[in-house]
Amino acid sequence: MAPAAFTALLVAVVPALVLAVIWAVVTAWRLLSPERPLPFLPDRAAERRAATARGESVPVGFREIREDVLAQARTLALPYRYPVADGLRHHLPEPWLDDLQRRRN
DSSP states (O other), rough: HHHHHHHHHHHHHHHHHHHHHHHHHHHHEEEEEESOOOOOOOOOOHHHHHHHHTTOOOOHHHHHHHHHHHHHHHHOOOOOOEETTTTTESOOHHHHHHHHHHHOO
């Protein structure tokens, strides 16, 4: 075997073998020691609501206040109906559709 052919074979095969061995070791490692699942993050809002229901005092931040306001707004929201002369309808009013038609690209 010529020295050039031996060198070319060595340059092509050795890195491939090294990468294959590294891949096999990492794969075996991951199979034998799988990742431990992370614990669930505590739901601070639910804990706060439960503590409030029990009558305990709990510190409250901006995020909790905003969450309460949004939850209250969702429960109080009524479906919007568009009043027209002949009663109520569930689609957009004609002037809105005309305006939309004029503004389209």
